[in-house]
Each structure stands twice: as structure tokens, then as C-alpha cells.
Amino acid sequence: MPNETNDVILSVRNISKGFPGVQALSSVSLEIRRGEVHVLMGENGAGKSTLMKLLAGVYEPDGGEIILNGESVKMENPLKAQKLGVNLINQELNIAPSLTVAENVFMGNEPGRFGLIDRAYMAKKSAEALAKLGSSFPVDALAGTLSIAEQQQIEIARSIVHDGKILIMDEPTAALSDRETERLFELILSLRSKGMAIIYISHRLAEVSIIADQVSVLRDGAFIGTLRKPNLDNAEIVRMMVGRSLTDFYKHEVSGERIEGRLEVKGLTDGKRVKPTSFRAAGGEILAISGLVGSGRTELARLIFGADKKTGGDIFLDGKKAAIETPGDAIRYGIGYVPEDRKSLGLFLEMSGHENITMNVMGSTSTAGVLSGRKNDAITRTAIDRLRIRIASPRTIALSLSGGNQQKLLLARWLEIKPKAIILDEPTRGVDVGAKSEIYKLIGEIASQGVAVVFISSELPEVVGIAQRVLVMRDGGIVAELMDKKDITQETIMAYATGVEPPQSAFAANR
Ligand SMILES: Nc1ncnc2c1ncn2[C@@H]1O[C@H](COP(=O)(O)OP(=O)(O)OP(=O)(O)O)[C@@H](O)[C@H]1O
Ligand SMILES: [Mg+2]
Numbered sequence: 001m002p003n004e005t006n007d008v009i010l011s012v013r014n015i016s017k018g019f020p021g022v023q024a025l026s027s028v029s030l031e032i033r034r035g036e037v038h039v040l041m042g043e044n045g046a047g048k049s050t051l052m053k054l055l056a057g058v059y060e061p062d063g064g065e066i067i068l069n070g071e072s073v074k075m076e077n078p079l080k081a082q083k084l085g086v087n088l089i090n091q092e093l094n095i096a097p098s099l100t101v102a103e104n105v106f107m108g109n110e111p112g113r114f115g116l117i118d119r120a121y122m123a124k125k126s127a128e129a130l131a132k133l134g135s136s137f138p139v140d141a142l143a144g145t146l147s148i149a150e151q152q153q154i155e156i157a158r159s160i161v162h163d164g165k166i167l168i169m170d171e172p173t174a175a176l177s178d179r180e181t182e183r184l185f186e187l188i189l190s191l192r193s194k195g196m197a198i199i200y201i202s203h204r205l206a207e208v209s210i211i212a213d214q215v216s217v218l219r220d221g222a223f224i225g226t227l228r229k230p231n232l233d234n235a236e237i238v239r240m241m242v243g244r245s246l247t248d249f250y251k252h253e254v255s256g257e258r259i260e261g262r263l264e265v266k267g268l269t270d271g272k273r274v275k276p277t278s279f280r281a282a283g284g285e286i287l288a289i290s291g292l293v294g295s296g297r298t299e300l301a302r303l304i305f306g307a308d309k310k311t312g313g314d315i316f317l318d319g320k321k322a323a324i325e326t327p328g329d330a331i332r333y334g335i336g337y338v339p340e341d342r343k344s345l346g347l348f349l350e351m352s353g354h355e356n357i358t359m360n361v362m363g364s365t366s367t368a369g370v371l372s373g374r375k376n377d378a379i380t381r382t383a384i385d386r387l388r389i390r391i392a393s394p395r396t397i398a399l400s401l402s403g404g405n406q407q408k409l410l411l412a413r414w415l416e417i418k419p420k421a422i423i424l425d426e427p428t429r430g431v432d433v434g435a436k437s438e439i440y441k442l443i444g445e446i447a448s449q450g451v452a453v454v455f456i457s458s459e460l461p462e463v464v465g466i467a468q469r470v471l472v473m474r475d476g477g478i479v480a481e482l483m484d485k486k487d488i489t490q491e492t493i494m495a496y497a498t499g500v501e502p503p504q505s506a507f508a509a510n511r
Contacts, residue, residue, distance in 0.1 A: 015061045027222070040215075041216070042219055044404025049170055109162070110122065208232055212229070225240055238433055254286065281454055286469075291472055298340055347406055354377070389408045415446065427443075469481070
């Protein structure tokens with residue numbers, strides 16, 4: 001059992017940090033112990049990533065103290081932090097795709113003498129570290145050819161070769177499959193058993209009970225409290241995060257008429273990852289597409305939206321065939337899409353929150369080409385309030401927003417367009433609990449406006465919570481359609497998604 005006082009390896013005392021227009025952290029204090037996983041939670045924009053960047057020397061605090069092994073230290077830059085044993089794995093991985101695994105492990109810290117880099121040493125040390133992690137890729141592979149999970153292992157290896165004492169992971173599972181997540185948890189627990197302290201940021205309460213020894217909560221830049229095992233109560237954590245209890249988490253209402261055949265997909269295929277696929281979605285309906293990561297859901301969505309090239313099949317909106325070759329076509333025909341990876345398709349980091357929200361609405365609020373500035377401003381303000389986007393001003397650029405708030409911006413844009421059909425691909429990924437609940441309500445409102453809502457999600461509780469009908473995909477095709485509330489359960493969906501023992505009660509659509 002950890003000794004109550006001596007096991008503290010790192011303490012943060014009264015740390016503050018401001019950015020123009022935002023006080024990201026106000027006098028936060030926190031204690032981290034060796035051999036423990038310390039989970040840090042809080043709503044989007046609460047200051048979690050900022051606090052971690054202060055510990056890892058990315059930013060300097062405005063005030064306060066960092067105490068490492070009983071001594072006050074200054075983390076002037078990331079290399080200094082690394083030398084002191086603190087490594088940060090960011091929300092966005094820090095990997096150079098065109099360098100080898102070994103070069104990435106030693107990035108910015110290459111061993112050598114007389115200006116020559118000691119490649120043999122780098123390869124040997126990297127291989128040793130990766131072997132400890134049970135990784136199976138060669139150290140001379142180009143990092144860009146590896147999966148996200150493998151690239152993450154390179155970053156963990158970095159902390160091992162530098163004899164790290166504290167490993168910070170900022171939402172490490174956001175882009176991982178369930179399997180990769182399990183594997184990461186094994187890794188974290190084994191690092192913990194070797195005495196490493198792990199600070200772990202997550203929005204997923206389900207992960208807390210698996211790996212957390214302690215949970216600390218930040219809210220609006222302030223420290224709210226720490227809970228220790230065995231007192232890790234989810235309801236209490238949520239209350240600490242949002243400052244109230246969240247009842248009726250999935251509550252949403254769908255009213256208005258159903259409009260049959262709003263969106264119809266017939267035999268759509270890319271000849272590779274999506275088998276010829278057909279389904280219909282009605283206006284006013286919330287249709288979930290579930291399945292394991294890699295089952296073809298995102299690929300199907302991209303085909304519908306014209307983001308990838310189809311080799312066969314047709315798309316109809318309100319019974320009329322739509323000639324969709326590009327995302328621009330899809331938008332003109334009335335299809336909206338919120339992609340799973342907000343950076344690659346959609347969000348413009350250098351543009352303001354206002355521009356990001358109103359960019360596709362511009363057309364509809366301009367009269368004879370003159371933009372109605374006031375109407376646009378109102379749209380932006382309403383969206384910011386409604387989704388509780390934490391942004392200093394509508395003119396603040398998207399790049400300076402926290403991860404979850406960037407996601408909300410993107411969602412806000414589509415909410416304004418009122419398309420005929422909208423495809424939401426993992427819309428609550430990286431979004432805090434309060435905002436999740438808010439997004440479910442909004443989805444209900446969008447459906448009530450007669451929009452066909454196609455909702456892709458790996459989080460089964462949320463599929464069960466809000467879907468009226470569920471299509472399950474496996475290996476690039478739809479393997480089941482669940483229409484009855486009594487069939488829409490996590491167990492049934494999982495059974496079809498994995499292909500083990502489909503339950504008898506559910507109707508399997510054979511397409
Ligand atoms: N470089 C920056 N410039 C300006 N403002 C910033 C910068 N980095 C963070 N902020 C602001 O500081 C606040 C805290 O952001 P931070 O990224 O720490 O939140 P977070 O808790 O990690 O949120 P999320 O869960 O969404 O990732 C936010 O209001 C954010 O907009
Ligand atoms: Mg963050």
C-alpha cells in the first residue's frame with residue numbers, strides 16, 4: 001500500500017495560467033503519487049490540457065510552484081521536463097511520419113558525439129523499450145506507416161528510454177479501437193506496477209473504474225477535488241465536473257411528422273471496404289449505425305457524402321436521384337456530415353469560431369450577395385450559448401480552443417443549415433458529459449425539424465439511449481437491422497457486430 005506522504009512524487013501548488021481573454025487555470029493545487037494512475041477529468045475547456053502542458057514545459061505558469069521529489073523546479077521547456085522524468089503524450093500525437101520509429105523515439109534528443117548521431121545505440125535502446133511494451137513493429141519502419149495505437153506506443157517508448165517517472169496521457173483512447181484500448185490499459189497498469197506515476201485525461205467515465213487510483217476534477221480552471229479508490233463514484237464525479245447532478249442524461253424529444261424516404265441509399269459501394277449497401281432513413285428519425293471500429297461505418301458515411309469515390313450504387317433524397325461526386329454536391333443536395341476526425345474534414349483551425357460556425361450558412365442569410373452581418377452574429381451567439389462553447393469571443397480562432405470545444409463548433413455549423421439528412425460520425429467523441437447530454441437534446445430537435453439523422457457511434461449506451469432504429473455493420477456490410485426498442489440492447493448489437501451467436505429474437509436483415 002502506498003505510503004500516504006512519501007509516495008508523493010509531484011505536487012502542483014497554486015498554479016495559474018491565463019491566455020488573452022481566458023483564465024485557463026486559477027490557483028490549482030494537486031498531488032501525484034508514484035505507482036498510481038491519476039485520472040484528471042473536467043468539462044471541455046476546464047484547463048486539463050493546459051495544466052499538463054505546464055507540467056511538461058510547453059507553457060510557463062503565471063504563478064505558483066511545481067514540486068518534484070520535494071524540490072521546487074522550473075519546467076522551462078519540454079526537454080528540461082523530459083530530463084526531470086516528465087513526459088507528455090498530447091491529445092494530438094507528436095510523431096514525425098517520415099522519420100523511423102527509432103528516430104521518433106529519440107526525437108530532439110538524439111544521442112551522439114562530435115555531431116554524429118549514434119544510430120546503433122538509438123536502434124538498440126528503442127528496440128528494448130518497445131520490447132518492454134510488447135510492441136511488434138521494427139524500429140526502422142517509417143512512423144507514418146503505423147497505426148495510431150502503434151504511434152502512441154512510440155511515444156510511450158520515448159518516456160521509457162528517458163527513464164521517465166511521470167507519464168502524462170491526454171485523451172489517449174479517443175482514437176483507439178476497443179481492442180487497442182484494452183491493450184493500452186494493460187500497458188498502463190504494467191508501467192504503474194513498475195512505480196511510474198501516470199496522469200491520465202479522459203472524458204470516459206467507464207475508463208475510470210478500470211484504471212484509476214485517484215480522480216481529480218477541474219472546473220472552469222479551478223481545482224474541485226480528488227476522490228480516491230474505493231470512493232470513485234461516477235455520479236459524484238459528474239456532479240463535481242458540471243456542478244449539478246445530471247438527471248435524464250439521454251433525454252431528448254422527437255416531435256413532428258415522419259417524412260418517409262428522405263434519404264435512400266441503394267447498393268452503394270466503393271468496391272473495396274464497403275459492400276453494396278442499401279438502407280433508408282426517414283425525416284424525423286434517429287437512425288444509428290453501429291458496429292466495431294473498422295466495420296466500414298465511416299467509409300460508408302464518406303461515400304454518401306461524396307468524400308470518397310463510389311464504384312456503384314445510388315443516393316436518393318426525397319425520392320430524387322442525387323448525383324453526388326464531391327462533398328460540395330452532397331451539401332447542395334441537402335446532406336450534412338460531421339466527420340469523426342474533426343481536423344481532416346471540416347474545421348478550419350486558422351479561422352474564427354464565428355467563421356467556422358457560419359461558413360455554410362452564409363448563402364442562406366445573404367440577400368443579393370450582401371451578407372446579413374447581424375443575423376450571422378445572432379446565429380453564432382445562440383450556438384455558443386446553446387452548446388456552451390467555451391470561447392473567449394466569436395472572433396477567437398478555432399486553434400486556440402480546447403479539443404472538445406472544437407468539436408462543438410463543427411456541430412454548431414451543421415445545426416444551422418437544416419439539411420434533409422445529416423450524418424453524425426462519433427459526434428460526442430472528446431466531448432464532456434454535460435455537452436453530451438446537450439447534444440442528444442439537439443439531435444432530437446434536428447430530427448423534429450424533419451431531418452433524417454444518421455448517427456454513427458461506438459458508444460453503445462448512447463446508441464441504446466437515443467436511436468429509434470439501429471443498423472449493425474460488420475466487414476463492410478449491414479448485417480442486422482434492429483427496429484424494436486426491446487431488441488435495441490448493448491448485448492444484441494455486440495452480438496451482431498462481432499458475429500458471435502446472433503440472438504434469436506432480433507430480426508436480421510439480409511442484404
Ligand atoms: N494556446 C492557447 N491560446 C489561447 N487560449 C487557450 C490556449 N490553450 C488553451 N486555451 C484556453 O484555455 C482554456 C482551457 O483549455 P484546455 O485546452 O486546457 O481545456 P481542456 O480541459 O483540456 O478541454 P478539452 O476537454 O476540450 O480538451 C480554454 O478556454 C481554451 O480556449
Ligand atoms: Mg484538452
